[in-house]
Structure formats: structure tokens, C-alpha cells
Amino acid sequence: MSALTHLTRTWPVFAALGAGLVQLAVGAGALGAQAWGNAVGALLIAGGAAALGWAVAALRTGRTPVPGAALAAALVLIAASGALVASGAASAIGVAVLPLLAADVFLLVVAFGATATIRAARRGAAVSGAGERGADAAGDREADASSSRGIRRSALSVTGMLAGAALVAALATPALAGTRAGDSAVPHGELHLPADQGHAH
Template sequence: MAVRSMLRDFVRGWPMLAALGAGLVLTATAAGVSGTAGSPGGTGAGGVVVGAVLAGCGIAALGWAVFALRKGSLVAPRSALAVSLGVLGAPGALLATGAAAELGVAVLPMLAAGLFAIVVAVGAAVEIRRLRRRRRTALPPRRPAIGLVAGAALVAALATPALAGTAAGELAVPHGELHGTGHQHP
């Protein structure tokens, strides 16, 4: 039982970190959807709607993650479960119908956002179950720093290539190249 408790404490902050990753990936993906402001692919109304939904989901995920990290526990787990399942389902529908390719939505970032949404959904479901078993305990949950560091490393390992696969990532300064030092002397 002690190992199970230690593991639970180790991964308790991962849904919040996954929500940060999902928020970053979804907002970057929204920026590259054809038809959204500043995107290279046209002005289609479908693209505007999809871009707005992706951006809204991304901003909501970022806000929830910051609030939950600040509080130190999952906030509104039922709502988080419902939204994360929606974030998982909507992009899945885009990819399954082929609309993603028409709108310029990259597959890798959407898969990464889906994986992040699964982590949030699992964390929210576990929290809901915990709350049903025993009403809130007086002691706040422990979150060992090593668990947060490991979770952050996993999020970074998944989010970095996903962000690079978005239109915003493709337009970013090429990594590993210097474009001048800014210290030019005559």
C-alpha cells in the first residue's frame, strides 16, 4: 500500500502539467489553421470556427492548469473530465473525417494534444473517485518535487516536437542557427 501511495503522490501533478502542454499545442495549432487570422491558407468559415475552438480549448487548458497548479490540486475535476474528453474527441473527429488536412491542421500536434487530454481525463477521473470515497481530507495532497520534474520532462518531450510540427513552429527561427550576435562592431 505504501508503494501505491508513493506512486499516487509522484504523479498527482501530471494532469496539470499535461494541461499546460495541451494548451500550448492547441493554441499553436489554432494559429496555423487555414482561414484563421494570420494563417496562410485562406479565409474559409470552417477554418475560422475550427481555429477559434482550438484556441479556446488551448486557452482554457492553460488557465485551468495555472489555477490548479497554484491551488495545489485538481480544480473542478468533473468539468476537467468533460472538457478533456471533448478536447480528445473534437480533434479526433477532425483527423478521422479528413477535415484536418483540408484546414491545415497537423496530425502530430493533434495526437500530442490528445495524449495530454487523456492524462488530464485520467487524473480527473481518479480525483472524482477519490472524492467519492472520502470527502475532502484536511491535509493537502503531497506532490514530491521529483514527480513534478519527471512530469515536466515528459510534457516537454512530447510538446516540443508537437509544437515544431505546427505552422507556428515551422515559422519559428531555425533551431541551432545564429542570426547575428547583435554586437556588430565597425
């Protein structure tokens, strides 16, 4: 894999975590408005839970699970939310538009990651036979080089994880703040006390 691939290989996982959290918050904010809003909210919550589950499975296995299903689900959710926003129904049923679009950005990253995994698997299957025929002759010469490459790849992976986590946090934090759940949250550093306790001497 290229250096860029090692740097960004964990980004779809972090993006799935961001998408899941934002969709859960947006879906919860749509509940209780009206019947259609409840249906959309339930679908968003289901999609968010699925994204979180997929991300946890990817973290546990160290690979992209069911990339075909992940790609299809991401595209369906992006198309559905796009139609919801374009029709103007999102605002009518209490769906926060900007956080929903932020979740779409995360889902795009998941879709790109799933596509890259599918393409890599196809390329690997196509060249596996040719690679095995020349592996024994070049094995000794490649031992030292592969060790140094492994160290560089590990460093790139750690750097990519830190950068991916920072980018997701930078987008997910304001997106969550823009939902109804975010509006109800207590700001950091503040403590809400009952009126009688706040004025007591």
C-alpha cells in the first residue's frame, strides 16, 4: 500500500463513528414532532446505530467489514438525506439540516474507504498467482527492506489515526451542538443550580 493509504486507512472508521453519533442526535431531535418526523427519526437512529456497530467491528478486526454492504448503506443514507433536505421536508419535521449534511460528509468518507477496500481486494486476487511465483527468489533480499518499511508504515498509521480523530472531532463537535440534544446540553464549565440554591447565602 502507498504512504497515503497507510495514512488514511483508519479515517473511514473514525468517520463512521462521527456519522453514527451525529445521526443518533439528529434522529432523536426529530422524534415527537409528527408521525412522519417520528419515522425519519427512527430511520436516522437505526442508521446511526448501524454506523457505530460497523465502526466497532472495524476496530476489533483491524479491517473493513462487509465493504460492499457498507458502500451501499452509505450511498442510500446520503441519497435519502439529500432528498429530505432538497424537498424542504427536513426543516418541516424538525430535522437539523447542517448536522445532517455533516453526517453525509462522514458517510462519503466511509463510502470512499469501502470502495478502496473492494478495489484492493480485486487487485490482490488478480496478481496473487504471479506474486507467489517470484516470492521465493526475492525473499532474502527483501527481508531488511520490509522491516524498515514496516516501521515507516506503523508511524504513518499512528499519524493518520491522530489526524483522522482530530478532523472528525472538529466536524462532529459543532454538528452535535447544532442538534436539539446539543441545544439542551450544559456548556462546559457551567453548572445549572436551582434558583433557590443559586441565590442562597
